Amino acid sequence: MSVSRHADDSQPTRYYDDGFGCEAVKILPGEYFATDREVALVTVLGSCVAACLRDPVAGVGGMNHFMLPSDEPRNAPSRSARYGAYAMEVLINKLMRMGAKRERLEAKLFGGGAVVPGLTQINIGESNAQFAIEYLRSERIAVSAEDLMGNDARKVYFFPRSGKALVRMLRTLRNNTIAERELSYSRRLNDLPPGGDIELFK
DSSP: OEEEEOSSSOOOEEEEETTTTEEEEEOOTTEEEEESSOOEEEEEESSOEEEEEEETTTTEEEEEEBOOOOSSGGGHHHHHHHHHHHHHHHHHHHHHHTTOOGGGOEEEEEEOOSOOTTTGGGTHHHHHHHHHHHHHHHTTOEEEEEEEOSSSEEEEEEETTTTEEEEEEEOGGGHHHHHHHHHHHHHHHHTSOOSTTOOSOO
């Protein structure tokens, strides 16, 4: 069983990864994917963060990909917590409905790089990373691995049944594309009305 939800109602991009010899699912900003199958969950991260969660006993796991946006630096902490908390909770709750137990969940965190021009003044990547760490600590979910912050983008492959994760650093050559994608996503989120129940994964 696989469950996903997305920012634009589109289906996730699925493809066969020749390198790993398995089905792969691409996770874009504002999306998550939960499954009990051994597929490769793949995402590219700039200042965004991806949390990879799994329950090794239930054999389920998933990935989210979230940006904690703010159009004004003074609003960053409150808005970041709101969006980040939703992105984390929706994945945790979905995994629990698939048989996971909160106390058995383990996490791996990736992203939070300083790659988006115009967002570096509010340290959005660092804020994303710190939020994810503190959220999981408060939920008592163990973080078994992390690769956060720095100046480069990352491509992450996560295998939810085994828990294996692979990270490839993407140097400056590709950062412009990633920056444009994240800025576009940030603008769409900033156009949403304020409130505590904003849906990021429509």
